[in-house]
Amino acid sequence: MHVFVTGASGFIGRAVVAELVAAGHEVTGLARSDASAAVVKDLGAAVHRGDLDDLDRIREGASAADAVVHLANKHDWTNPEATNRAERAAVQTISDTLAGSDRPFALASGLALPGLGRPSTERDPNPSVGPDSMRGGAENLALTYAGRGVRVIPVRFAPTVHGEGDHGFISIVAQAARRRGASLYPGEGANRWPAVHRSDAARLVRLGLEKAPAGTLLHAAAEDGVPVRQIAEALADRLGVPAKSAPAEQLADELPFVGRFLGADMPTTSTITRDLLGWRPTGPTLLEDIAAGYYDVHAD
Numbered sequence: 545m546h547v548f549v550t551g552a553s554g555f556i557g558r559a560v561v562a563e564l565v566a567a568g569h570e571v572t573g574l575a576r577s578d579a580s581a582a583v584v585k586d587l588g589a590a591v592h593r594g595d596l597d598d599l600d601r602i603r604e605g606a607s608a609a610d611a612v613v614h615l616a617n618k619h620d621w622t623n624p625e626a627t628n629r630a631e632r633a634a635v636q637t638i639s640d641t642l643a644g645s646d647r648p649f650a651l652a653s654g655l656a657l658p659g660l661g662r663p664s665t666e667r668d669p670n671p672s673v674g675p676d677s678m679r680g681g682a683e684n685l686a687l688t689y690a691g692r693g694v695r696v697i698p699v700r701f702a703p704t705v706h707g708e709g710d711h712g713f714i715s716i717v718a719q720a721a722r723r724r725g726a727s728l729y730p731g732e733g734a735n736r737w738p739a740v741h742r743s744d745a746a747r748l749v750r751l752g753l754e755k756a757p758a759g760t761l762l763h764a765a766a767e768d769g770v771p772v773r774q775i776a777e778a779l780a781d782r783l784g785v786p787a788k789s790a791p792a793e794q795l796a797d798e799l800p801f802v803g804r805f806l807g808a809d810m811p812t813t814s815t816i817t818r819d820l821l822g823w824r825p826t827g828p829t830l831l832e833d834i835a836a837g838y839y840d841v842h843a844d
Contacts, residue, residue, distance in 0.1 A: 545648075546570040547753065548605040550596070550634065551615030552589065553580035555712065556652070556705055559746035560613060561587045567750055574605055574616065596630050599637045606641040611753050614638055614651040617679075624801065625676075632680025639686055644693035648753050653683040653698040655738055655765060655812050656805060663768055663811040666761040670698075690759035697752045702738035702765040702812070703805055705745050706833045714830070716802050718779050718839040727780035730792035733773025735809035738765040741827025751821040762817045766825030769811035778834040783841070 547564055551557040552573025564571050565588040573584035576595035584591050594601025596616045606612045614634060618627040635651060642649055656678065657664040657671070672678040683698045690696045704714050721727035745764045752762050773787070780787035792807030799806065817823055828836070 545610040545753065546572065546608070547611045547613060548572050548574070548592070548609035549589070549613045549615065550574045550602065550605075551617065551652075552587075553583040554615060555707075555710055556701070556742055556745060557615045558583065558587060559707075559742045560615065560749050561589050563743075563746040563750045565589060569750075572605060572609065574602065596634055599633060602634055602637050603641050606638045609647075611648040612638050612642065612650070613749060613753065614649070617652065622800070628678065628680035629675065631682045632675050632685060635680075635682040635686050639689040639694055639696070642694045643689060646693050646695060648695040648697060648756075649686065649689075650697040650699055650749055650752050651682065651686055653700045654679065655700045655702050655763065656808070656810060657812070663813045665813050666763050666816040687759060695756075695758040697756045697758075697760050697762060699749055699752060699762045699764055701745060702740045702767075703810065704737055704739040704830055705742050705764070706739055706830050706838070707742040707827070708833075708836075708838045710742070710838060713802055713805065714775070714779075714834070714839055715841075716799065717775075717806065718783065719841050720799055721776075721779055721785055722783055722841045724798075726785050727776040727783065727787045728790040728795060729773045729776035729787065730795055730807040731789060733771060733776060733789065735772050735807065736769025736811045737772060737775065738768060738810060738812045739770050739830035740764045740766040740825065741829075741833070744823075744825040744827045748817070748821070748823050751823055755821055760820070762821070763812055763814035764817075765812050765814045766827065767829060768813055770830050772806060774831060775834070778831050779839060782834060782837060782839065
């Protein structure tokens with residue numbers, strides 16, 4: 545297949561492009577800068593210049609491809625409304641472009657489904673509906689196209705997609721621990737975060753494109769839930785600071801957006817995904833990657 549990938553030069557995107565190229569697929573990656581274009585080319589993919597706000601360029605890239613993988617996101621924690629609007633607009637544009645073609649469309653979604661009182665599964669609906677919701681309700685918007693000739697495949701990534709070079713949630717938590725001189729966890733720290741190594745996540749995206757039926761929800765979670773206290777203690781060991789309990793409200797105030805998730809209990813399963821696609825995660829665990837030093841940070 546010829547696959548168009550947004551977010552191709554990002555942390556997850558680089559792994560996905562490499563996985564697709566290694567499997568023999570032709571890849572074109574969206575790149576907004578010369579530096580991003582160089583990364584995409586080095587991975588063996590063609591470059592399509594544009595960014596998340598350039599819907600015409602996104603439309604052109606999707607139109608010319610046999611399949612689309614949408615990974616780009618602004619991740620602007622200070623302006624989530626703008627991030628959500630951009631996400632919805634991009635997903636709407638890609639979906640409209642692919643409508644009636646039966647081409648596959650894998651899009652990044654999230655596993656933030658707290659408050660269920662049990663591990664979430666692929667059968668649980670995403671509560672985010674409408675443009676003002678998380679990610680602009682993009683997952684549910686895309687799923688409406690499953691009956692309109694698009695092989696829509698939402699891939700719900702664990703909150704922590706980890707590995708060398710990760711600058712996501714765990715990196716932000718590590719930086720905060722260094723600044724304050726303590727690695728904090730909410731309350732008893734028994735709440736759980738799912739996790740997946742980026743190589744396993746990339747392989748799941750490829751398998752989904754190749755095999756998953758329209759409307760399939762995939763869970764990219766190798767670990768169902770790592771207790772947050774264990775994460776804090778592992779970071780404390782690497783950073784040479786104590787691990788301490790703190791009220792969940794304090795963490796939410798200190799780390800906007802990220803801190804709110806740090807206090808949530810979000811266990812999940814990926815049993816349906818594994819059985820459907822034969823996906824078997826083989827990468828390091830989150831605690832192994834922390835112990836390897838990938839989240840070490842230094843004082844300013």
